[in-house]
Amino acid sequence: MLARCLSASLQGLDARAVTVEVDLAPGLPGVQMVGLPDKAIQESRERVRSALCNSGFRGPLVRVVVNLAPADLKKEGPTFDLPIALALLAASGQLDRPLLDGLWCAGELGLDGSMRPIRGTIAIAACAADNNAAALVIPEGNAAEAALIPSLSVRPASDLLIPVQQLRNRQTWRPFQD
Numbered sequence: 001m002l003a004r005c006l007s008a009s010l011q012g013l014d015a016r017a018v019t020v021e022v023d024l025a026p027g028l029p030g031v032q033m034v035g036l037p038d039k040a041i042q043e044s045r046e047r048v049r050s051a052l053c054n055s056g057f058r059g060p061l062v063r064v065v066v067n068l069a070p071a072d073l074k075k076e077g078p079t080f081d082l083p084i085a086l087a088l089l090a091a092s093g094q095l096d097r098p099l100l101d102g103l104w105c106a107g108e109l110g111l112d113g114s115m116r117p118i119r120g121t122i123a124i125a126a127c128a129a130d131n132n133a134a135a136l137v138i139p140e141g142n143a144a145e146a147a148l149i150p151s152l153s154v155r156p157a158s159d160l161l162i163p164v165q166q167l168r169n170r171q172t173w174r175p176f177q178d
Contacts, residue, residue, distance in 0.1 A: 004020065004021050006102075007019075019069045025065070054112045086100060107137070129152040137156075
């Protein structure tokens, strides 16, 4: 099963759009990352797995391939934890795939599922707005910064459960307001 979530990668002071693709296939359980991820992204395997389990979701017991497209663009940092987790939930049937359409996400996950602030929020938010994002899910600590882009609907979250519950319509998710 294949699922996608949109995000962005910092390139100097700018950000470039990145599609996070997660594919689940029969085979030995494990996670393979492709698309020029750096060490922090490689380590997201363990952060995402723990965050999912500690947030009450089931982890994948199959072969998982995570592709960060475009493949020729170097990606760095932990900002891909949240889009990987959401795409993994969609690929495994724990979240409906169409719910991720047009949604952009960026955030580092703690092992308990909490979200930590990231760097480059304004660049990521501007990239999302330039690409007609329906909304940007971002850690609460970055919401005020992302809200500086007036044409973008910012959705702050303190942990992984908040965007999942919102997408499932189990909880009201108010856009960020100063």
